Amino acid sequence: MSETPLLPAAMTPECPVCPGYPPMLGEARLLDDAELAESLARTMSRWDGASDLWLFGYGSLIWNPGMPAAETVRARVRGYHRxxxxxSRVNRGTPEQPGLVLALDRGGSCTGMAFRLEGEGAGPHLEALWRREMPMGSYRPAWLPCWLADGRRIEALAFVMRRDVPTYTGKLSDDIIKAxxxxxxxRYGTTLDYVCRTVQALRECGMPDRALEALLRRCV
Incomplete structure (x- = not known):
């Protein structure tokens, strides 16, 4: 995984004073190996362990899937938006200055990329995906109806935001996002780099996210 190297702590810019930031999130707890394995097993209980399966990517998975795909197709899910x-207290921020990452929340629709994973040998890739996406259990893994650009309708595994966890932001003001x-x-770089890469990848895939681009224009 090629990620922007961290600046030394002394070079990290100070956040402007902004009511509501940083948020009071409490102590973070990582899921242990047993909890991750149980979550993966529960989600994949409907999979036969041999058939190909689909994954829906709407954020960094678009530009850094981290696994081989037998097929990659533009896609849309309905009922959720990006x-x-x-x-983010680790990957794109710290406990003292949390960053932000994308999630699917209820309402609207969302474009992204659907990745078809071959069933044979998928197990280790799914385990790596769980360590990447589910370290604190902030997402709810779900099988969502997904419409591919070529007209096919499939069910794809996606990671949906849980609203019952402290790390759910709700609707943030532009002032907080700007901060x-x-x-x-x-550890993987800035929130700004993460958002810019996603915006660029969506444009390159021919499905620009106008709302995310407008947010960047307002807040950068």
């Missing part, structure tokens, strides 16, 4: 709804984009940095 937004910066998840506080985050100006200073939040984690």
């Amino acid at each position: 937004g910066l709804y998840l506080w 985050v984009l100006g200073c939040a940095r984690g």
